[in-house]
Amino acid sequence: MSAEHSHHIENPNSTTPPPQIEMIGSVPNARQIPDGAEAMTLLVTLPPGCEGAPPHRHSGPAYGYVIKGSMVFELEGEPARVLKAGETFWEPGGDVIHYQDGNALTDAESQFVVTMFCAPGQPMLIPVSAEELEERKDRRAPRA
Numbered sequence: 001m002s003a004e005h006s007h008h009i010e011n012p013n014s015t016t017p018p019p020q021i022e023m024i025g026s027v028p029n030a031r032q033i034p035d036g037a038e039a040m041t042l043l044v045t046l047p048p049g050c051e052g053a054p055p056h057r058h059s060g061p062a063y064g065y066v067i068k069g070s071m072v073f074e075l076e077g078e079p080a081r082v083l084k085a086g087e088t089f090w091e092p093g094g095d096v097i098h099y100q101d102g103n104a105l106t107d108a109e110s111q112f113v114v115t116m117f118c119a120p121g122q123p124m125l126i127p128v129s130a131e132e133l134e135e136r137k138d139r140r141a142p143r144a
Contacts, residue, residue, distance in 0.1 A: 067112060097136065
């Protein structure tokens, strides 16, 4: 972590050890936040085997952190990947389809925290129709 990003300021009057701070993720040049966006932080709990939300998009970006377990994460144009506890994810929002956000575990729940920046007057989650999925199938990364 560089000095300009330091989240600790020396406290000469402190009698206890300083906080331990570790950078776990960063999104440089995150310009997709809509003007007047509503920022919201959600805790999402995925029961064992949960498929998550159906294909959807968001009106603004989302930045998340997997707290426990693991989740399958797939955005349009990127291969599906499994994110484990302690890993972060970034979603630019807008026109990009979010295909998967389900629990990768069938025997335990998984959790993640996500902060979303929603455009004013728009829903947080916008479902994508079967027709649009078919029209855009060439934009989805090949699946194993």
